[in-house]
Amino acid sequence: MAGSPAAPDLKDLKEPANAVFPQVEFPAHQAQLGMAFYKGAMFPEKYRNGFFVASHGSWNRIKASGAHVDFVPVNADGTAGKPEVFASGWLDATGIYKGRPVDVAPMKDGSLLISADYVGAIYRVT
Secondary structure, three states: OOOOOOOOHHOOOOOOOOOOOOOOOOOOOEEEEEEOOOOOOOOHHOOOOOOEEEEEEOOOOOOOOOOEEEEEEOOOOEEEOOEEEEEEEEOOOOOOOOOEEEEEEEEEOEEEEEOOOOOOOEEEOO
């Protein structure tokens, strides 16, 4: 959206008539690749009926960002709530990637699989 944190340089751009704006915005260059809705019961109630998003991570930023999994709650009226980091640790304090999440997959038992292509691993969160 013009003028938002995702596009501050467009702050003077006139919004198009009848535009439909996103309910959730993520920082540029984090490459949100995979997402899945969570219907399981293994995690606390606040995670039910929301969705997880894999943030692969930046490749062209001076300071690396991303490399985590966000959770976005969905409100009773169907609107999206504020995203929060659900799982991190794949990007260390010096900007070195230890993994890069690609996708998420809820399992029948309620656990969540997270694939990370940088290390060729699949993590299971319970």
